[in-house]
Amino acid sequence: MRLVAPQSISRLGGASSSSATAIQVWNRPPDPNASPLPAMIRCMMASTIPVDQSPGTPDERQEMIFIVVKFTLKPEYSENWLERVNDFTTATRAEPGNIFFEWSKSVEESHQFVLCEAFRDGEAGSAHVNSDHFRAAMSWFPDAVIRNPQIVNVEVPGEDWMEMAEVQPR
Incomplete structure (x- = not known):
C-alpha cells in the first residue's frame, strides 16, 4: 500500500482548519471509473500536524x-x-x-x-x-x-x- 500524493489529501467537507484530515490510502493507483471505497482506507487524523504544514520537505518527514x-x-x-x-x-x-x-x-x-x-x-x-x-x-x-x-x-x-x-x- 502507499499514500497517494499530497495533492490528493483533502479536508473533510465543511470542516474547519482544526478538524480531521482524510488521508486516502490505495493499494493501487485509483481507477477514475471505479468506486474508490473498496480500494481505499480513510485514516482520520485529528489534530495532527497537518500534512501540508509538516516541518521539512516531504522526504524529511x-x-x-x-x-x-x-x-x-x-x-x-x-x-x-x-x-x-x-x-x-x-x-x-x-x-x-x-x-x-x-x-x-x-x-x-x-x-x-x-x-x-x-x-x-x-x-x-x-x-x-x-x-x-x-x-x-x-x-x-x-x-x-x-x-x-x-x-x-x-x-x-x-x-x-x-x-x-x-x-x-x-
Whole structure:
C-alpha cells in the first residue's frame, strides 16, 4: 500500500482548519471509473500536524508503519488469548523500532481481538517479521484462528499517537 500524493489529501467537507484530515490510502493507483471505497482506507487524523504544514520537505518527514489486525479466534483460544500472546507481546514491545503494540477485545464479536501496532520505519517492521518471536507466534497462530486475520498495513506521517482536537477533558 502507499499514500497517494499530497495533492490528493483533502479536508473533510465543511470542516474547519482544526478538524480531521482524510488521508486516502490505495493499494493501487485509483481507477477514475471505479468506486474508490473498496480500494481505499480513510485514516482520520485529528489534530495532527497537518500534512501540508509538516516541518521539512516531504522526504524529511517522519513516517511510521501503522498496522491493525483483526484476529477472530476459536472459542477455546479467546478466553485466555492475552495470556497466550504475552511472550510475543513482551518481546515485540522490547524491539528497538517498536512504537506501540496493543491488544483490544472486540465489543461486537466475542472471539475477536484487534492488534494495533506501529514501527519506526520499514527497517523496524522488517526486523519484527524476521524475529524469532514473530516466527514462533506465526507457527501456532493458524491453530487459533477460525478465518484469515484482516489487516490494514500503511505508512502514515508521525512518530507516535497524537492528541485528538475534537475531545478535550472538562
